[in-house]
Amino acid sequence: MTSAPRDREIAVVAFAQTDHRRTSEELSEVEMLMPVLHEVLDSTGLKTADIDFTCSGSSDYLAGRAFSFTLALDGVGAWPPISESHVEMDGAWALYEAWTKILTGDADTALVYAYGKSSPGSVRDVLTRQLDPYYVAPLWPDSVALAALQAQALIDAGDTDEPALAAVASRNRAAASTNPHAQLRGPVPQGDHLLQPLRTGDCPPIGDGAAAVILAAGDRARDLCARPAWIRGIDHRIEAHGLGVRDLTDSPSTRLAAERAGAFERPVDTAELHAPFSSQEVVLRKALRLGEDVDVNPSGGALAANPIMAAGLIRIGEAAARIHRGRSDRALAHATSGPCLQQNLVAVLEGEPR
C-alpha cells in the first residue's frame, strides 16, 4: 500500500545536525537548534517564508516542563504565522507527518526538525515514565535494564553472545571516527557490565543534540539539490507495550514497516539503524534481512550519538546525505521509539541512477 507508486515524488534535499555532546547546559533548546535550522535553509537557499509546512519532534519530559516545544518556534522565525505541527515523538515521525502533508498537495516544501537535551536530568529514570503508569512505571525499570532483558533473551536464543555484541559496538564507533558530529568515536573500551549482559560499550552515550531536514516535491527537489534522496516508501508500526507479550528477539513491526516501505523489493547498499543498544542491531538486522554486503551505520549510529527525539531523524538524514554525496544509490533508514524497539519506522531512499 505505502509502497505503491504515488503521483508525487518527495525527497530529502538537505540535512544538518549539531555536534552531539554530553552536556550543553549553556544553551537553550532554541540556541541549540538555530544553527541547524540556518544550515539546512542556507544549503538550499530557502528562507522560512519559502517553507510551506513545518513539523517538529521533541519531548516535554526531557525538558522537564510542559509545552517545551512552544519556544522552539522562536528559532524557526514563525512570523508571519506558519503552517506548523508537532509530534511528541522522534523527529522521524515528524518527517512522516510532513511527507503526508506534501502528498496531499497542500505543500511542496517542508522543514522538519527535532531536538533533545538529556543532560538536565537522569535519562534512564526519565524513560521509565514511558511505561504502563499503573503496573510497571512504579517499579522504575530503566531503559538499560529493559534492553538488558532483551539482550539476554537474544543470547539465550543463540542469536548472539557477548563478544559478538562487543564487535557491533566496536564497528559502529570505528565508523563514527569519520563523523565529526558523533559524541563517541574511534576505539571505545567495551568496559564493565552496566547491567548483565550489557557492558557500558553496548549502551549509547547520553547526550544533547538537534537535527533538521528539508523535504521537497518533484522538480522543486531537483532545483534545490543536485542529487535528491527520493523517499520511495515510508511506513511505521507499533507493537504491544507489555514486554511479556512480545518476542524480544524479533521485531515484527520493523519487518512489516519495511515491507510496506518497499524495502525488500530490491537490495539496499546502506542502512542507518536506530539501535541505541548493540543487541538491538542484532534484532534489526534479522528483521530487515540485511546481509554482510550492506553498509550498516556508516555514521556510527546511535551507539556513537543518541540525542533522544533526534536520533531517528538523524538516521534518515544520514542516509539521505550519503545519497546526496553519491556514496549510496538505495538506502534504508530506521527509527525506533519505546522500550525494546516497541515502535519502528522504516524509510527507503534512492538517488537517481548515475
Add this chain to the structure above:
Amino acid sequence: MSKEPVAVVGIGQTRHVAARRDVSLAGLVREAARRALRDAELTWADIDAVVIGKAPDFFEGVMMPELYLADALGAVGKPMLRVHTAGSVGGSTALVAANLVAARVHGTVLTLAFEKQSESNAMWGLSLPIPFQQPLLAGAGGFFAPHIRAYMRRSGAPETVGALVAYKDRRNALKNPYAHLHEHDITLDKVMASPMLWDPIRYSETCPSSDGACAMILTDRAGAARAPRSPAWMLGGAMRSEPTLFAGKDFVSPRAGQDCAADVYRQAGITDPRREIDGAEIYVPFSWYEPMWLENLGFAGEGEGWKLTEAGVTELDGDLPVNMSGGVLSTNPIGASGMIRFAEAALQVRGQAGEHQVDGARRVLGHAYGGGSQFFSMWLVGDRPPDS
C-alpha cells in the same frame, strides 16, 4: 493533484466528569474509541491507522502515552502517531489524521484525544518555572486575564458580556448529556456573583478540569459510501502557529488565528462566514474569548464581537449559534477539548446533536487554539462532499 475527500463517519466521546476513578487511562480512551466504532458500525480490524493527541504529558505524568495506549486502541501492528500542539492539539490531531486519508496513505483512520486531569494537577503542570522567562505561576487564567482586559479596553465592551457567554454555555450544556457541568440552577446573577479569580475572570467564567476522551473515525469516499449514518464532510482544514512572545504580537486577535480561518474559508469557498456558516464550536476556556474569537475568525468586525454576544446572536436559537454543546466552559479535558469542538461541528451537520441540534445546520466550524494564543487549528465540515 487532487486530494481524497475526507468524511467523518463515527464519533464517540465519554461522559466528561471531574474524576473518572472507575477507569484507567487505557479504559477511558477505549470507551470513546468503541463508541466511535459503534457509530460507524466498524470494528477494530477496519482501522488502518491511529492518530492520538493530548496536551502535555505532565498532566498525567506519563511520557509519550501512545506507547502504553497502543494495546487499548487496537493499534498493535498498525501505524500510530502522537500529536502535541498544546491546547489546539485536539484539532491538530484530527487534521493530521485527515491528511492520512486525504493523501490516500490510509483508507480509514481512528483519531482520538484525551485528558485525565484527575491523575494529576494541570495548574501545577503548567506552572513549572522556565529559565530566562518571566514566571507565570498562575496557570492559564493568569496568562489570559490581561489580554481580556486589553480587549475590553480596546472594544469598549461592557463588563457584563463575559457573564452572558458563561450563562449561555452552561445552559447549552444542560442539553448535552456528555457535558461535565450540568448546573440546573444556573442564573445570570449567580455567574456575576461568583468569586473573582483573575480579574476580570470570575469563577463561573472559567472552564472546569475534566476527565474525558473524544474519538472520530475518518474515512475516504469509498468508506463514506458504506457508512450507516450520514457523514460529515471536511470542507477545509488548517493549522497556523506564531511565536509565544514578541513585541509585535497582538494577543487580542493573533494573526495566526486570522490566517488560519482565512485558509479554511478559502478551501471551503466561503466568502462571508457570518452568512454562510450555520454555527461554530469555538475554543472558549474563559468566557470573554467568545467575542474575541468571533472577531478573530471573521464573524464580526474589529471591536464588534461583543455586540453579537449581547444581542443573543450566539445563543442556541440565535442567528449564529456558538458552542451549542456547552463548549470548553462546560467541559475541559484539555487535550480532548479541541477534538470535541471538531466532533461537535460534525455532529451538527450530521443532524445528530440531539437536544442541542441547530435546525438545518449545513456548514459548521470547529476551532481550537493553544499555547499563549499561538497555535490554531480549525476545520469546516458540511453535510455534502466538497465537490458537490
